[in-house]
Amino acid sequence: IGHTRWATHGVPSERNAHPHQVGDVVVVHNGIIENFEELRKELIKNGCRFKSETDTEIFCHLINEELKHYPSPLPSPTRGEGKLHSPSPLRGEGRGEGDIVFAIRSALKKVRGSYALVVMVAQEPEKLFVAKSGSPLVLGFGDKENLVASDVPALLPYTREVSYMEDGEFAVMDRGHFELFDKNGRRKEPQKSHIEWNPVMAEKAGFKHFMLKEIFEQPRVVEQTLMGRVQLGSGKLFLEGIDTLLGKTGFHYKKIDIIACGTSYHAGLVGKYWLEQLARVPVSVTLASEFRYAEPLVDKNTLVISISQSGETADTLAAAKMAKEMQAKVLGICNVLGSSLSRLSDVTLYTHAGPEIGVASTKAFTSQLVVLYLITLEIAKRRGEISKTDLVRKINELRSAPQYLEKILENAEEIKKIALKVKDASHFLFIARGPHYPLALEGALKLKEIAYVHAEGFAAGELKHGPIALVDKGVPVVALVPHSDTYEKVLSNVEEVKTRGAYVIAEGEVGDQHLLEQVDAVIPVPKTVYSITPLLYILPLQLFAYYIADAKGCDVDMPRNLAKSVTVE
Ligand code: M6R
Numbered sequence: 001i002g003h004t005r006w007a008t009h010g011v012p013s014e015r016n017a018h019p020h021q022v023g024d025v026v027v028v029h030n031g032i033i034e035n036f037e038e039l040r041k042e043l044i045k046n047g048c049r050f051k052s053e054t055d056t057e058i059f060c061h062l063i064n065e066e067l068k069h070y071p072s073p074l075p076s077p078t079r080g081e082g083k084l085h086s087p088s089p090l091r092g093e094g095r096g097e098g099d100i101v102f103a104i105r106s107a108l109k110k111v112r113g114s115y116a117l118v119v120m121v122a123q124e125p126e127k128l129f130v131a132k133s134g135s136p137l138v139l140g141f142g143d144k145e146n147l148v149a150s151d152v153p154a155l156l157p158y159t160r161e162v163s164y165m166e167d168g169e170f171a172v173m174d175r176g177h178f179e180l181f182d183k184n185g186r187r188k189e190p191q192k193s194h195i196e197w198n199p200v201m202a203e204k205a206g207f208k209h210f211m212l213k214e215i216f217e218q219p220r221v222v223e224q225t226l227m228g229r230v231q232l233g234s235g236k237l238f239l240e241g242i243d244t245l246l247g248k249t250g251f252h253y254k255k256i257d258i259i260a261c262g263t264s265y266h267a268g269l270v271g272k273y274w275l276e277q278l279a280r281v282p283v284s285v286t287l288a289s290e291f292r293y294a295e296p297l298v299d300k301n302t303l304v305i306s307i308s309q310s311g312e313t314a315d316t317l318a319a320a321k322m323a324k325e326m327q328a329k330v331l332g333i334c335n336v337l338g339s340s341l342s343r344l345s346d347v348t349l350y351t352h353a354g355p356e357i358g359v360a361s362t363k364a365f366t367s368q369l370v371v372l373y374l375i376t377l378e379i380a381k382r383r384g385e386i387s388k389t390d391l392v393r394k395i396n397e398l399r400s401a402p403q404y405l406e407k408i409l410e411n412a413e414e415i416k417k418i419a420l421k422v423k424d425a426s427h428f429l430f431i432a433r434g435p436h437y438p439l440a441l442e443g444a445l446k447l448k449e450i451a452y453v454h455a456e457g458f459a460a461g462e463l464k465h466g467p468i469a470l471v472d473k474g475v476p477v478v479a480l481v482p483h484s485d486t487y488e489k490v491l492s493n494v495e496e497v498k499t500r501g502a503y504v505i506a507e508g509e510v511g512d513q514h515l516l517e518q519v520d521a522v523i524p525v526p527k528t529v530y531s532i533t534p535l536l537y538i539l540p541l542q543l544f545a546y547y548i549a550d551a552k553g554c555d556v557d558m559p560r561n562l563a564k565s566v567t568v569e
Pocket of ligand 1 (some may be wrong): 261262263264307308309310311312313316359360361362449562564565566
């Protein structure tokens with residue numbers, strides 16, 4: 001058993017590499033344990049010694065501890081009766097399969113979070129014990145062999161017969177036997193499917209491009225970013241290391257400076273609206289490449305938030321380093337554990353989006369927004385700017401965001417049809433107001449970088465100060481029109497471009513009949529509290545750019561002249 005790790009707890013190092021072993025128990029794990037700190041403390045109190053910084057080692061200890069309760073034969077078989085309920089020795093001597101299964105299942109009950117888990121135990125060296133909740137796990141049925149992996153590509157050299165495990169399921173396998181149990185411990189037959197994909201398609205989970213796969217991953221990514229950080233109903237937030245930076249209570253910084261590049265910069269711009277509207281703190285957002293040469297007014301009263309998916313962007317690193325030299329504290333928002341930015345920052349909040357392969361950033365952006373929103377709520381709470389009821393409501397809505405994103409994805413084919421109607425246009429305008437304005441910039445950036453067409457994002461109110469001169473018959477204008485205080489204003493801007501011949505595509509709330517009557521096409525977005533709408537409104541724009549780029553035959557995942565990480569100035 002092995003695992004190519006995307007680090008969440010503990011930097012990439014040999015010590016933290018999988019498999020992890022404690023006593024007779026060996027584990028590989030993909031996912032995140034939410035109550036990691038709690039469990040670790042408890043285990044240490046009980047005398048366990050940790051060798052790594054990973055959350056995975058928790059499983060080894062928990063299972064090992066459980067097995068100590070079953071050192072000798074205990075009643076009840078797993079095989080034959082088709083049930084996994086009670087512990088059982090199968091062979092009469094020492095720990096049998098039944099004990100091991102019971103120990104693993106008891107350990108899993110203590111864990112909150114997501115896992116895809118493969119366990120080996122010395123007493124049953126021919127067997128693999130497999131469990132899943134939240135993270136993907138696929139079983140493979142080969143010629144006199146059984147296999148398990150996080151993803152189909154790993155299985156393809158051995159078999160094309162696979163079965164996707166469901167949350168809560170458990171499997172025990174050896175070379176020739178295989179048993180699958182549902183979440184109630186009842187035996188079930190695996191639903192097998194035959195995979196037709198070639199290895200390249202399989203890496204993309206059947207999607208044509210990594211970018212499309214990553215767009216579709218966003219509901220799960222949002223869940224992962226939130227995991228362990230919010231508590232429904234109580235309004236409690238758990239942001240790693242935040243007390244180190246902000247102290248136990250209150251908020252003592254006079255202002256916040258956000259620095260970033262590209263898409264991460266756009267996330268920062270949304271963050272400014274949130275922090276100023278909800279937490280009432282002054283915020284400036286500066287492109288890192290400008291910040292470092294602008295003689296910024298930064299001192300120990302400034303909190304610098306530095307955002308980078310890769311954590312290796314040269315300008316962002318240089319700007320963050322400069323801010324530190326000027327006595328500011330740096331809070332990093334980053335996707336890559338152990339990256340240069342995370343080493344440089346005083347505290348880092350990871351986005352947990354998983355590897356982003358497509359050069360055009362999609363899921364990283366959404367996860368950055370989630371982290372920025374959590375920081376906003378934390379500061380608003382510390383500053384007494386948000387009532388408990390409002391906080392609970394906002395957290396509840398945030399937890400529903402993955403469902404809303406799923407709804408938008410269900411409409412992907414409709415978005416494609418709309419995109420294909422305008423695919424041959426050579427200029428695109430994106431307009432919006434408030435926290436959606438940065439999304440107009442981001443929507444335009446996506447289109448520029450992957451479809452190689454000219455696109456500009458504008459604050460809708462700025463149109464008549466110049467950009468409206470670009471509007472001519474048939475020019476596509478994408479307008480973001482959520483229900484908000486500025487709804488009517490954006491509608492007037494839509495009217496202005498419409499009368500000048502623009503082809504208007506609007507994103508608006510589901511069922512907005514009024515909007516439907518004003519424009520040429522509508523992309524419906526589920527209704528939610530206004531503050532989290534930027535999380536939803538970006539998704540159709542990513543799909544829109546993707547479908548246009550793909551229709552034009554562009555190299556979506558590796559657009560010309562661009563690199564995933566810009567590590568030089
Ligand atoms: O890794 P970073 O977030 O620091 O990267 C910043 C930009 O280079 C990046 O967002 C770039 O703009 C993307 N290609 C946009 O899709």
